[in-house]
Amino acid sequence: MDTQSAPALQISSLTKSFGKKEVVHGVDLTIPRGSFYGLVGPNGAGKTTTLSMATGLLRPTSGSAQVLGHDVWQDPQRAKQLIGVLADNLPTFDRLTAREILSYIGLLRRMDRDLIAQRSDDLLDALDLADQDGKYIAEYSAGMTKKILLACALLHGPRLLVLDEPFESVDPVSAHTIRELLRRYTAGGGTVILSSHVMEMVEGLCDHVAIMVDGNVLVSGTTDEVRAGKPLQDRFIELVGVKAQREGGFSWLDS
Numbered sequence: 001m002d003t004q005s006a007p008a009l010q011i012s013s014l015t016k017s018f019g020k021k022e023v024v025h026g027v028d029l030t031i032p033r034g035s036f037y038g039l040v041g042p043n044g045a046g047k048t049t050t051l052s053m054a055t056g057l058l059r060p061t062s063g064s065a066q067v068l069g070h071d072v073w074q075d076p077q078r079a080k081q082l083i084g085v086l087a088d089n090l091p092t093f094d095r096l097t098a099r100e101i102l103s104y105i106g107l108l109r110r111m112d113r114d115l116i117a118q119r120s121d122d123l124l125d126a127l128d129l130a131d132q133d134g135k136y137i138a139e140y141s142a143g144m145t146k147k148i149l150l151a152c153a154l155l156h157g158p159r160l161l162v163l164d165e166p167f168e169s170v171d172p173v174s175a176h177t178i179r180e181l182l183r184r185y186t187a188g189g190g191t192v193i194l195s196s197h198v199m200e201m202v203e204g205l206c207d208h209v210a211i212m213v214d215g216n217v218l219v220s221g222t223t224d225e226v227r228a229g230k231p232l233q234d235r236f237i238e239l240v241g242v243k244a245q246r247e248g249g250f251s252w253l254d255s
Helices: 047-054 076-081 098-108 113-126 142-154 172-187 199-205 223-227 232-240
Strands: 009-018 021-031 036-040 062-067 083-086 160-164 191-196 208-213 216-222
Touching: 009 047, 021 047, 021 208, 021 216, 036 047, 036 172, 036 199, 047 062, 047 160, 047 191, 076 083, 083 142, 098 113, 098 142, 113 142, 142 160, 142 172, 160 172, 172 191, 172 199, 191 199, 199 223, 199 232, 208 223, 208 232, 216 223, 216 232, 223 232
Parallel strands: 036 191, 036 208, 083 160, 160 191
Antiparallel strands: 009 021, 009 062, 208 216
């Protein structure tokens, strides 16, 4: 594939099985360069598993993923140079300060120390963490932790940013800061893939969206195409369906 014209991420026939149970069923997705792409679905839909395979964190059972034309599993070093990842619920080095963890991540990526320091200053200032010098990450709030992990993902200047539930447990002020930084990133030519089950947030942020349920992508395209003239929340419920409540159920909750 011509890497100059390749999409930011191309996922082809991606499957994952744990034992005899297949949890992701032949997912195909094309993420355009410069897009703000939302991957939405209920809990257990396969979003995290799909993104973990697409970024090299989890080996697929079959299928492939290419980042800007570089195969994640055939050319992992180059592919991972182009990706920044904020994974959900992964442990971090929380006995380090913000600057220490950024320095550590930068050195792992063989970045120049002066460049690490310069970018650390920029990121900590942009994310309102510059005044937290000397404070361990273990002492951070959930929102602050999300912000420093986002800084780690951005430090090396990736062209594709993959974020798994980046706003979960984040306070409104921190969420606003993160949104503004992501908008600036895509305006500069970067691509964001964001997984979530919060439809209103995705509808307000993303120009493309895919709806995933039970390991399958039901529909994908621009946000307007997927919405089909309806609020994204209504379109999602229409596609996914709502389990009917048994008549008379929970009558014990009535006053």
